Amino acid sequence: MTSRKMLWTAAAGVTAVTALTLRRLQTGRSSATAEDRWLSVTxxxxxxxxxPEKLPSPLRExxxxxxxxxxxxxxxxGTELAVRLRDPQPEVTHSLPARLTGHDPRQDLRRALREAKAMLETGEVMQPDTPPTTHDTPGGKLVGLLSRRAGGEGVL
Structure with missing residues (x-):
């Protein structure tokens, strides 16, 4: 693919995402609001x-x-355990920047749900002995960013 075609393809993608975002802002809703999403684990x-009355401490809190x-x-x-926040959260807390910087309130709930799963299955929450080794290179910075995000989201 030539650089010109790549540029036009990228521009079309940005335009489509911008149009979708503007439409969601104008209607005041997205396809699935954060309030109606259940976070679940098996x-x-x-x-x-x-x-329900005897959930592990991460969720009981x-x-x-x-x-x-x-x-x-x-x-x-097995059993499906699902949780969701009762009170609606401001829409800005569910944005991509909020998720990447760790300011989405659902990230703490996701972490608590994963810890509750570990407590119910094994009786403890396993933690890594050492953080991932990263170097001060572009690749190392990317690994560091993804590792921090995985702590709140549960996935890279």
Whole structure:
């Protein structure tokens, strides 16, 4: 592909994303608002083993600020534990910059949900002994950024 075609393709992509963002801002809603999204994990335990009143401390600390749903996982593969924040959060807290900088309130809830899964399955939360080794190079900075983001999102 020539550089001219690449430039036009990139410009078309930016235009499409900009149009979608403007449309969402004008209508005041996105395809799925943060309030109606459940964050869930599958736990390798039976549904009867998990009681809503006795959730592990990472989730128990949220108290009445979260809704909890416990049900059998599809395919008889354990239990699905789902949580979501009760109060609506400002839309700006769900933006990509907020997520990348760690200012999305759902990141802490995701972390608490992962820790609760570990507590229910093994009785402890395993932590790495050392942080990932990175060097002060462009690649090392990228690995550092992705590692920090993975802590809140759970994925790279």
């Amino acid at each position: 736990i390798n335990r039976g549904p009867g083993d998990i009681e 949220y108290g009445d600020r979260i809704e909890t749903r416990i049900r059998p996982a599809p395919g008889d593969r």
